Amino acid sequence: MRQKGFTIWFTGLPSSGKSTLARLVQQALDEVGLDVVVLDGDEIRQRLSKDLGFSKEGREENIRRIAYVAKLLTKIGGIAIVAAISPYRESRERARMEIGDFVEVFVDCPLPVCMQRDVKGLYLKANRGEIQNFTGISDPYEPPADPDIIVRTDQESPEASLKKILAKLAELRYFPRSLVKHLVNDKPDPVKVKKTGMMLGQPWSV
Ligand SMILES: Nc1ncnc2c1ncn2[C@@H]1O[C@H](COP(=O)(O)OP(=O)(O)OP(=O)(O)O)[C@@H](O)[C@H]1O
Ligand SMILES: [Mg+2]
Numbered sequence: 001m002r003q004k005g006f007t008i009w010f011t012g013l014p015s016s017g018k019s020t021l022a023r024l025v026q027q028a029l030d031e032v033g034l035d036v037v038v039l040d041g042d043e044i045r046q047r048l049s050k051d052l053g054f055s056k057e058g059r060e061e062n063i064r065r066i067a068y069v070a071k072l073l074t075k076i077g078g079i080a081i082v083a084a085i086s087p088y089r090e091s092r093e094r095a096r097m098e099i100g101d102f103v104e105v106f107v108d109c110p111l112p113v114c115m116q117r118d119v120k121g122l123y124l125k126a127n128r129g130e131i132q133n134f135t136g137i138s139d140p141y142e143p144p145a146d147p148d149i150i151v152r153t154d155q156e157s158p159e160a161s162l163k164k165i166l167a168k169l170a171e172l173r174y175f176p177r178s179l180v181k182h183l184v185n186d187k188p189d190p191v192k193v194k195k196t197g198m199m200l201g202q203p204w205s206v
Contacts, residue, residue, distance in 0.1 A: 003034055005074035006174050007099045011086045011144060012107030013136045014122060015114040017153035022083035024162045029079060032179050037073055039066050041084035054133040060091050067095035074099055085135050089142040105165060106147035111136050113154045
């Protein structure tokens, strides 16, 4: 039977962790034999949207193109993972309507932490006024009102965020939980095991 297609849509500020998590989810789903494609904002801007700028219209058109490709992949039973700032709520809602099987992940990270990470050095340039229309500094970011998943990347590790995402996808029945059990279920905490041993009066297990 063909796998059920869906789109995972990561949205968040620059340096919030979208690409990092997209790659981790891709790797995890790929390992269990699912068909996954990542549509990363940076690559799309280099290829599919090279002609577009960063005005509201340019950004909306970029998202419209990404959503169209994601829809086609989803329709044939693929898994499309989108990692794009996608700052406008309305554009993301249009993508959701078009794609249908759409899981929005809000990559939530406070602006000061993103600025400190500044993975590409662009916050520095934006703050110096060397680049215009930079999301979070000189351009708006509209957080999702009701995302399917929220990951707090300033508070949790990438691995913890990955587990949360996989667990939710299984809960939404995009694949059986048993498929990703080895990634989602925590191994027993050795400290707890030792404490239990002490409680049971078995000092040799301490
Ligand atoms: N829980 C987490 N999830 C994802 N990234 C995290 C997390 N905790 C820390 N990080 C770090 O945050 C940084 C996020 O960078 P990344 O390139 O993924 O951001 P991005 O959202 O794709 O940015 P951009 O919009 O500029 O492409 C990485 O250095 C990553 O290691
Ligand atoms: Mg990125």
